[in-house]
Structures are given as structure tokens and as C-alpha cells.
Amino acid sequence: MAHLERLVNMRPSFTPRLINDPFSDPGLFVPFLFEKRALMFDLGDLHALSPKDLLKVSHVFxxxxxMDHFIGFDILLRPFLGREKKLHLYGPPGFFDNVEGRLAGYTWNLVHEFEGDFRLKVTEVHPSKTLTREYSCRNRFSSGEAIQESPFTGTLLRESAFHVETVxxxxRTPCLGLALVEHFYINIIKEGLKDMDLPMGPWLTRFKKALHEKWDMESRFVVTWEQGGEIVKEKGFVLGELVKKIAAISPGQRVVYVTDIIGSPKNFEKVDHLARGADHLYIEAAFLDEDRETAHHKYHLTAKEAGEMARRAxxxxxxxxxFSPRYRNREAEILEEAQEAFRGEG
Ligand SMILES: [Zn+2]
Ligand SMILES: [Zn+2]
Known part of the structure; x- marks a missing residue:
């Protein structure tokens, strides 16, 4: 049986990368492939990103x-001032105070001179609800606007191409684990249709359905020409041949970001649920297992625990x-310990 994955070059619609080396502040930058847009997980040291990259960011989790997860707030904010843009921020309980505290650190007396009104939309994520409030630069980021309350559903953001889940x-403080879930998505390439002299029409819905239902790529697919609801012509194709010429497909990957948690049974269970079958898991490995006690005191994972979580999910x-800076010269050991646990060795 011929599979879709092997026939066409399935490309994810976003390309995540860690912002810094593993000893520096954590953070994941997630630019979109076909759009000038990006998501961001954590706001640590952002100096590695250009203002052009920062301006792509629409949602930050x-x-x-x-401090190592939020010190980049000012650096991100800076290029947005004066632009007619909205930036969405999500954080744990108490996040309004954190954001307002940072904003209170500056003088905003000339902001009414700015051309565009930049707005910050901030959401606090609680275990049973989310609270959202907006801040306008033109109003000197005053917190006058009403707070909207919604029930916690586990999904923070949903769009047609992807959604973001959280646990x-x-x-020792609430910390959000995050999953970016891309939807399996089929784009029809108009030039491909033109090159093959195929019409637009209801057969494209059948075509997409065949891909969602994972038909064998060698099966026969009939394209129909319709006029006024009547079929006036039809022609059979090998499905895989058609796919190669007229479809661009995003594979629907799951990317998970987990950091700063203790290796407790409850966290293990929640990460298992969030990361189950993920295409890529970014996970903290702050300590070596020889320092497990320190890791537990500081509510962090060891490399072994990180590998075990990845294996279990x-x-x-x-x-x-x-990684803790204490291991500056022992990076290979951390990676080896995590990989061993992932393989189920040791
Ligand atoms: Zn940290
Ligand atoms: Zn922390």
C-alpha cells in the first residue's frame, strides 16, 4: 500500500527553534512558513532575535x-510601540500583576503622539478559568478595561490551521506546559490544476475527503467536469499522481514545550497526556541524576526524568x-543521560 507521507513532501506550516543555547535563558521561537508571523513560548533573553523577527510575533505563551522566562518582555515590546498592532500574552495566575509591574517601570507621557495604537491582550490561565484584559498604549497601558472570564478548556488559542493546548x-508555582497542534491541512495548487487542464468543482471536496480517509495512493480517482449540476465529462487518475501535481499538504505535527517542573507522579501523568505521540518534545533537563535531590528541592527535572517522560509519552x-550552568563542561553527559532514559537503558 502506498502511503501519502512517502509520496508527497509534507511540509509543516511552522518551523520551531530554541532561541538560545541550552545553558542560556529558555524560549522557543515558532515562525510560520508561509506567513510573516510567529508564536513564542517563554520570554527569556531575546537578544538573538532581530526586531524583524520580534515584529512577527502575534501570541506569546x-x-x-x-526572571529567566520573562526578562525579555521589554525587548519584545520595544519594536511594537507606535504600531497599529495587537500582541497576545498568556501566563499563569498573577500574570496581570507581572505585566503591569513591568509596564509601570516606564514613563508613557508622549504615547498619544504615536501614529498607531499598540494593544496588549493578556490572559491569565488558572486551573478552572481564564481571565483576559486589554491594555492600550495610547491609554498609557492603564488597567482600566474590564476583565473577561471564560472557563478553562485546555485550549488557549484555536485557528483553522492550528491550536495551542495547555496543562x-x-x-512550586503553577507553570504552563504547552502543545502546538497543527491541523492536517490540504491546499489545492491552482497552477497544478491549470497545468493538467482540470476544472475547479465539487470533485475537489471528494479529493480532500479521500486524503483525510487515507486512501491507497495507487487507487483510481475520478475527476468530474460539471455544468449546472450535471456531470458532462469524467476522467480517471491514479490518486498519488494527482496528489503530487495539485496538493500541498501540512502534516499536522504536534510540538510540545515543557520546562521548570518537578518530576512528581502528577507532573509525569500530565506531561504524558500533553506530549502523547508528539512529533517533537522540547523538555527541560536542568540537572544530572546524580544531583536528583537538588533537582527536587528546586522543583526541576533531571535529564533522566526528562528522557523517561519522553519515553513514556x-x-x-x-x-x-x-541546563544548569554548573554543567557547562558536561553537556554531553546530560544529553547521554536523557537519551539513555529515552531508549529505556540504564
Ligand atoms: Zn527556568
Ligand atoms: Zn522557574
Whole structure:
């Protein structure tokens, strides 16, 4: 049986990358492939990103407000001032205070001179509800606007091409685990239709359905020409041949970001649920297992625990990050310990 994955070059519609090396502040930058847009997980040191990259960011998900995850707030804000743009921020309980505290650190007396009104839309994620409030630059970011309350559903953002899920984890403070879930999506290439002399029409709905239902790529597919609801002509094709010429497909990958949590049974269970079968798991590995006690005191994972979590959730690939600086010269050991646990050795 011929599979879709092997026949066409399925390309993810976003390309995540860690912003810094694993010893520096954590953070994931997620630019979109076909759009000048990006998402961001955590707001640590952002100096590695250009203002052009920063301006692509539409939604930021902050796991928790420890300094190494939030110090980049000002750097991100800077290029947005004066632009007619909206930036969405999500964070744990108490996040309004964190954001307002940072905004209160500056003088905003000349902002009415700015051409565009930049707006910040901030959402606090609680275990049973979310609270959202907006701040306008023109109003000097005053917190006058009403707070909207919604029930917690586990999904923070939903668009046609993707959604972002969260679980609230334990870091001796609530800490958000995050999953970016791309939807399996079929784009019809208009030039391809033209090259093959095929019409637009209801057969394209059948074509997309065949791909969703995972038909064998060698099966025969009939294209129909219709006029006024009547079929006036039809022609059979090998489905896979048609796919290669007229379809661009995003594979529907799942990318998970987990950092700053204790290796407790409850966290293990929640990460298992969030990361189940993920294409890529980015997970902290702050300490070596020889320092497990310190890791537990500081509510962090060891490399071994990170690898075990990745193994248990049966992820396809994982990247450990957020290493304690004490291991500057022992990076290979951390990676080896995590990989061993992932393979189920040791
Ligand atoms: Zn941290
Ligand atoms: Zn932390």
C-alpha cells in the first residue's frame, strides 16, 4: 500500500527553534512558513532575535514568571510601540500583576503622539478559568478595561490551521506546559490544476475527503467536469499522481514545550497526556541524576526524568534544554543521560 507521507513532501506550516543555547535563558521561537508571523513560548533573553523577527510575533505563551522566562518582555515590546498592532500574552495566575509591574517601570507621557495604537491582550490561565484584559498604549497601558472570564478548556488559542493546548504543571508555582497542534491541512495548487487542464468543482471536496480517509495512493480517482449540476465529462487518475501535481499538504505535527517542573507522579501523568505521540518534545533537563535531590528541592527535572517522560509519552523526537550552568563542561553527559532514559537503558 502506498502511503501519502512517502509520496508527497509534507511540509509543516511552522518551523520551531530554541532561541538560545541550552545553558542560556529558555524560549522557543515558532515562525510560520508561509506567513510573516510567529508564536513564542517563554520570554527569556531575546537578544538573538532581530526586531524583524520580534515584529512577527502575534501570541506569546509564558510558562511562568521566573526572571529567566520573562526578562525579555521589554525587548519584545520595544519594536511594537507606535504600531497599529495587537500582541497576545498568556501566563499563569498573577500574570496581570507581572505585566503591569513591568509596564509601570516606564514613563508613557508622549504615547498619544504615536501614529498607531499598540494593544496588549493578556490572559491569565488558572486551573478552572481564564481571565483576559486589554491594555492600550495610547491609554498609557492603564488597567482600566474590564476583565473577561471564560472557563478553562485546555485550549488557549484555536485557528483553522492550528491550536495551542495547555496543562497547568507544578513548579512550586503553577507553570504552563504547552502543545502546538497543527491541523492536517490540504491546499489545492491552482497552477497544478491549470497545468493538467482540470476544472475547479465539487470533485475537489471528494479529493480532500479521500486524503483525510487515507486512501491507497495507487487507487483510481475520478475527476468530474460539471455544468449546472450535471456531470458532462469524467476522467480517471491514479490518486498519488494527482496528489503530487495539485496538493500541498501540512502534516499536522504536534510540538510540545515543557520546562521548570518537578518530576512528581502528577507532573509525569500530565506531561504524558500533553506530549502523547508528539512529533517533537522540547523538555527541560536542568540537572544530572546524580544531583536528583537538588533537582527536587528546586522543583526541576533531571535529564533522566526528562528522557523517561519522553519515553513514556512515546514522542518521535525530543530536545533537552535549560541546563544548569554548573554543567557547562558536561553537556554531553546530560544529553547521554536523557537519551539513555529515552531508549529505556540504564
Ligand atoms: Zn527556568
Ligand atoms: Zn522557574
Amino acid at each position: 509564558v510558562t511562568h514568571s521566573h 497547568v504543571l507544578d513548579h 512515546e514522542v518521535k523526537a525530543f530536545t533537552p534544554f535549560h
